[in-house]
Amino acid sequence: MNSLRTLLKKREMTSFFFLILLFAVVGCINPAFLAVSNIAACFNSSVVFVIISVGMAFTIMVGEIDVSVGSCLGMTAVVVGSMICNGASWAVAFAVGILIGIIVGCINGFGVAIMKAPSLIFTLGVNGILRGLMFIYTNGADVNNIPKSFKDISAKALPGIKITYYFIAALILTIIIHLLLTKTRKGRYVKAVGDNADGAKLVGIDPVKTKFLSYIICAVMASIAGILFCSRIGIVTTSSGNGYEMTAVAACVLGGISLTGGVGSVIGSAIGAVIMSSISYLLVFMGFSSNYNDAITGSILIVIVVVDSVMQIRSRLKLRHERLQARTRDDMVTEGENA
């Protein structure tokens, strides 16, 4: 029926089945993996990635990209962590963290949406600046005496299945964002802008505003992830969050979001994030060193992007050929066009 919906469903379902397949394969190789605690650990460790990937999904869906999320996460983690260490109230620290996200989002949005700079390069520059600011702020020192009370929240889990409240919260947040994106008028604008920015303008959608907001959402999500990072890991170094942008992009792509914009869903990117963060766990159970982690993440990213691009070109060509063939069919009576 609705070819778009079915396609989207298919894209998300494919990544979901891939996740299950991955678990099954590793389970066959090493049955010890299939314990509840291990499976739960895969989900629990994905919290930070799920949040940044959902944010990243916004910028990719509008047809851009944000590679500054890793440093935005790091910057927030360093500031929030040190504030809490120095006895600031959590609420104030969190507010400052979110404010960092908003500022970073505004800078990216200004450069990309308003000044029309190429997003990859602009956000790469912002990434560098933020990483540099982290060094200046900390003088290169780690933030390591984060209060136990803050760290402990991350361990609180549902009894029995051992899924942390953090993961459940991330899941709920993803679902809410998904509903906002698909069920509200403004939400639909996000994908519309990525699909055809000029067309969006003509029906009264402001592509600049939509892109700007997408960048703010993306950076704020990265900041939320930074706060969770603080609590979960309990130590923030100057390299915290380094390289997370690649994981987030890979998660989005793996979850069925097209890098050309306009296609995909945040549910998909969340599933992709779980897969990406599980890989380091799975490697251990398959007897590999986790040193392979980045190389594997990169390979997955490349393979999916290439396959996706080839498939898109193929289907476009096939469609064109079908349309042309229809014109020269032998049995063609004056064609049954519209009225």
Next chain:
Amino acid sequence: MENNNKPGADNLLQVCDIYKSFGDNAVLKGMTLSLKAGEVLSLIGGNGAGKSTLMKIIMGIYTHDSGKVYVDGKEMTAGKTTEALSSGVYMVPQEPLLFPNMSVEENILIGFTRPQAELHKELVDTMKSIGWNLELNRKANTLSIAEQQLVELLRGLLRHAKILILDEPTSALTFKEVESLFKVIKDLKAQGIGIIYITHRLDEVFEISTDVGIMRDGRITLMGKIEEFTKAALVKGLLPDTTDQQEVVSKTDVDYTKAPVLELQNFSGYGFKDISLKVYPGEILGVAGVVGAGRTEMAQTIFGMDKVLGGKVYLDGQDITGLSTQKVMKAGLNYVSEDRHADGIFKISSVAYNITSGILGESFMGKVFLDTKKEKELTQQYIDDFRIKVTGQDQELGSLSGGNQQKVVIGHALATGPKLIILDEPTRGIDAGARTDVYNIIKGLSKKGLAVLLISSDMEEIIELSDRAVTIHQGRLNCEFARSEINQENLTSASFGVVGKEKE
């Protein structure tokens, strides 16, 4: 400018004294027009007359430098698309701007503030009342151009547009689709919607408009009720004052005893089938047909851009069937695409770079370093021969007018020294003056013994230039005409498949 009247109560749209420049280039110089309910105002004018710019200003996509736009007596803020939309102005652009990854319904209903369920019902009702049948769940990237335009029109109708702007809506439509579009326009007119209709086709002007305006050089030079005009008067109004009309040469001096340069034998591919034809040295073979008949697809397949499904192509006796584009070019065939912007030009390169871009691999252009002297000579030769208006060889191609760009593209194709050149819609979208120049270039080529395969949807072009003509209808060659038989009636009826085998 003279009737710079206040927005009258009965004027749906009033445009007063609009000026707009892009940098030094003044595009609109005191543009004034008005539109009443139920009027269809046809705007005609050469390229660069400022029609599209004006429409974009009315839509609030561009901001004008001075002047005022009133819709329903209310002054519009310059550059606010949302205000234009909410005041009931809707433009169907020449190239429909749909969201390819969305369904038809999503495409139509996006951007509204009303509840979706109510909109859905209205959409279904609207389609029923005008007798259109479009599957709402289809993905937009599977639609034909005509269907995409219907989607755009529905968008406008659902917005309860009072003013519809149609920018060359028929340029990509088949004959039947044009008919059904006109039916819709007449319905809308009866409903009191004001329509601005931009076109290059004079026949259409007389068929559907109530008023006509000729735009030249950034202002309206002639305007009035359609009854006051004849086709000849419109043509006269369009032509720049200096253009000298040339008479059609009726004799052909092609030597048909020579071996053909190009021969197609039962050639088939995507979009065309079983085509056999021959082109002789020094001959211009016109290929007529409606848009979408499969002519471009045939040309592109010969040129190695798509898969051959059957048959043979011989160039000077050499089998070039299914060769790559590079090899076909080397063998002595070149193709000038109908879509200059997509496949024809290097927009931000200089004129000289464009002309020599196809022959950089040739040894006479220098072995390691390019022979820039040679490049200059060659470029100057084309600039002089073709009367290309440039400030210098180093002028950026994108800054030339459409007609001059087209001349450069033809020069670029000729620089490869082909035995046969395929020209696909060589004068589409260029003004009358440049058109005459391009015609002279084409005639000059055939005099030099070059064979030309001329694909054109402009019957007058085929009549003026061709030594022989064929028509293609629904992917098949259905008629061939000798010089003496080439006339509007024969070509048109064959293009629409009326003669040949009984189709209707």
